[in-house]
Amino acid sequence: MSEYKQTDTEMSVVQATTAAAVSGNVQAGLLKNMIPDPGWFNGNRSKFEDWWRGIRLFLKSNRVNGMDDRITAILAHLRGGVAGIYAQKKLDELDEDNDTQDWDDVVKEIKTTFSDKSKAVDAEWKIETFKQGKRNTVDFIIEFKALAMKADTDELHAIFLLKKNIQHDIIKTILGYPPIAMPGTLKEWKVAITSVGQEYESTEK
Numbered sequence: 129m130s131e132y133k134q135t136d137t138e139m140s141v142v143q144a145t146t147a148a149a150v151s152g153n154v155q156a157g158l159l160k161n162m163i164p165d166p167g168w169f170n171g172n173r174s175k176f177e178d179w180w181r182g183i184r185l186f187l188k189s190n191r192v193n194g195m196d197d198r199i200t201a202i203l204a205h206l207r208g209g210v211a212g213i214y215a216q217k218k219l220d221e222l223d224e225d226n227d228t229q230d231w232d233d234v235v236k237e238i239k240t241t242f243s244d245k246s247k248a249v250d251a252e253w254k255i256e257t258f259k260q261g262k263r264n265t266v267d268f269i270i271e272f273k274a275l276a277m278k279a280d281t282d283e284l285h286a287i288f289l290l291k292k293n294i295q296h297d298i299i300k301t302i303l304g305y306p307p308i309a310m311p312g313t314l315k316e317w318k319v320a321i322t323s324v325g326q327e328y329e330s331t332e333k
Contacts, residue, residue: 163189171210173244180239195231196222202238214241251278259293265325268294269318283314290317298324 166182169175183205192198199222206215222229255275260268272293276286291299301324302311311317 166205168205168207169211169242170208171206171212171214171242173242176242176244180242195229198231199229199234202234211242248278248280251275252281255279255281255289257293258289260295265294265298265322265329268325269322273318286314287317290314290321294321295325295328297328 163185164182166179166186169179169183183202187198187201192201199218203215203218206212218234255272258272258275263271272286272290275281281289298321302317302320305311305320311320
């Protein structure tokens with residue numbers, strides 16, 4: 129009976145696969161160590177935005193991907209005050225309901241319950257008059273996107289505000305595009321504005 133001997137090619141494939149797996153695990157471990165646990169949230173609305181960003185990063189770095197697992201992890205981080213009451217109520221609902229909760233619905237409910245409404249009102253006022261001026265185009269788009277999210281601005285109005293408040297030369301260039309290349313969605317407008325704006329800025333250096 130002949131003994132099977134692994135070829136050099138097979139050994140190379142195994143080594144490459146193992147190296148990739150080890151590299152992936154190391155990177156995942158480094159990411160996990162970089163993202164701290166955001167701690168408990170007690171319902172203080174002025175701190176919700178920072179805590180919410182922290183818990184999302186924490187779940188992602190720890191690869192908590194299942195909807196039920198993510199919801200459970202978030203409820204476990206709500207303690208004391210209004211947050212504790214909400215967590216208990218939500219936990220009771222989960223115990224009574226055998227169906228899987230919809231993640232988007234839970235996120236919307238949590239944001240509605242704990243978001244600082246005064247920040248949303250301020251954002252609604254600010255985004256209406258938020259002009260690019262001499263701001264770098266990428267910086268302006270990032271700030272605009274953050275304001276639009278806080279103000280819950282609908283897509284059509286956000287496009288209107290972008291076209292109104294970005295530098296005139298940028299919009300003029302984009303409006304000169306052929307119809308087939310004309311941006312339609314908010315995402316497409318952001319990409320087009322960023323591209324044209326960076327071209328203008330590179331020639332000004």
